[in-house]
Amino acid sequence: MNLTHIEHIGIAVKNLEESIPYYEKVLGLKCYSVEEVKDQKVKTAFFKVGQTKIELLESTDPEGPIGKFLEKKGEGVHHIAFAVNGLEEALSETEAKGIQLIDKTPRKGAEGLSIAFLHPKSTFGVLTELCEDKNV
Amino acid sequence: MNLTHIEHIGIAVKNLEESIPYYEKVLGLKCYSVEEVKDQKVKTAFFKVGQTKIELLESTDPEGPIGKFLEKKGEGVHHIAFAVNGLEEALSETEAKGIQLIDKTPRKGAEGLSIAFLHPKSTFGVLTELCEDKNV
Numbered sequence: 001m002n003l004t005h006i007e008h009i010g011i012a013v014k015n016l017e018e019s020i021p022y023y024e025k026v027l028g029l030k031c032y033s034v035e036e037v038k039d040q041k042v043k044t045a046f047f048k049v050g051q052t053k054i055e056l057l058e059s060t061d062p063e064g065p066i067g068k069f070l071e072k073k074g075e076g077v078h079h080i081a082f083a084v085n086g087l088e089e090a091l092s093e094t095e096a097k098g099i100q101l102i103d104k105t106p107r108k109g110a111e112g113l114s115i116a117f118l119h120p121k122s123t124f125g126v127l128t129e130l131c132e133d134k135n136v
Numbered sequence: 137m138n139l140t141h142i143e144h145i146g147i148a149v150k151n152l153e154e155s156i157p158y159y160e161k162v163l164g165l166k167c168y169s170v171e172e173v174k175d176q177k178v179k180t181a182f183f184k185v186g187q188t189k190i191e192l193l194e195s196t197d198p199e200g201p202i203g204k205f206l207e208k209k210g211e212g213v214h215h216i217a218f219a220v221n222g223l224e225e226a227l228s229e230t231e232a233k234g235i236q237l238i239d240k241t242p243r244k245g246a247e248g249l250s251i252a253f254l255h256p257k258s259t260f261g262v263l264t265e266l267c268e269d270k271n272v
Contacts, residue, residue, distance in 0.1 A: 001164040005186025006142060009216065011262055019260045026233050027218070028137040049218065050141025050187050075261030077213040080145065082163070082185065097162050124155045125211030126147055 001090045007083040007113070007131050008046075008053035012066050013075050016045050016058045023047050023054065037110050042066050044110055055081075055110065079117070081129035087114050090130055094118060106132070137226045143219040143249070143267050144182075144189035148202050149211050152181050152194045159183050159190065173246050178202050180246055191217075191246065215253070217265035223250055226266055230254060242268070 013019040016034065023029050029047040036043045041064025047054040057078060059067035069078055084090045087106050095101055102117035109115035115131040149155040152170065159165050165183035172179045177200025183190040193214060195203035205214055220226045223242050231237050236255035245251035251267040 001162070003163060003165065003185050006145070006188045009142070009145070011260070013260050022235075022258075022260060026137070026230055026235055027139060029139065049139050052142045052186075052188065073209070076256070077216065077262060080213065094162055099158075099162055120212070122158075124147070124149050124158060126213060 001093060002085040003082045004085065005051040005083050007081045007129075008055045009077060010055045010057055010079040010081065010129070011076065012069050012073075012078040013056050013058055014070060016043055016056055019056055020045055023056070029054065033111075035110055036060070040065065046111070079127040079129050081115070081131050084130045084132055087116065087130055087132040091116055094130075099123065137229060138221040139218045140221065141187040141219050143217045143265075144191045145213060146191045146193055146215040146217065146265070147212065148193050148195075148205050148209075148214040150194070150206060152179055152192055155192055156181055159192070165190065169247075171246055172196070176201065182247075215263040215265050217251070217267050220266045220268055223252065223266055223268040227252055230266075235259065 020031050024031055029049055031045050031047055033046040041061040043058045043060055045056040057066045059070060061067055099122040100119035102119050106114040106116050113131045113133050115129055118128040120127045156167050160167055165185055167181050167183055169182040177197040179194045179196055181192040193202045195206060197203055235258040238255050239252035242250040242252050249267045249269050251265055254264040256263045
């Protein structure tokens, strides 16, 4: 698999309006986009630091994935996303090595990326996203 | 605060020997160092992807910080470390803005970095490390 960098870190927060000022005023990062991803039942806020984005995730529905995560674990890191060259091939390889995939084929994520998740049961507890920007 | 990139992501695992092959053989990263940090009661394994390191943390003592984390939360992301220029100044600024510091002054971390942690109660659930490489 050809991972190039950490594309983003997804962080579950209760409330974007309360947490954005921490990232901006304390850490000095700039929120460059707020986007709702309706099928994931989240509102997201993006920041960039070096090669990597911070994606804050606020739930818009307690039954959505972030709603359930917050209920169970509270605020904190939700997933890590690696940028990969050749997402489809990476997924086949990963499955062939016995890793459980959440998405067997890529789907559309925030910012127009092609994304797929690996199951944390197979990845030593880290919900792991592989993503590829097909627009570059 | 002048953050330049994500220096590393710390991930708590039960067993380095079992988890290193996932990072090497599935994700294709290379473990370039295994180091024991005695005062933190951990053994660490390092990988690099782009600008960022993955630091796997295995507890060597159930009463140490990673031992307690694993007991309470299980395997998963333990902390995020941002590289900063001017660590002492960043800590004073951060404290002045009402953020709770775990380390009021920098201490020595793995790989000879100067490091300090911010308390997750002040950072929306993310145990956050600031670090600076004074050797460069």
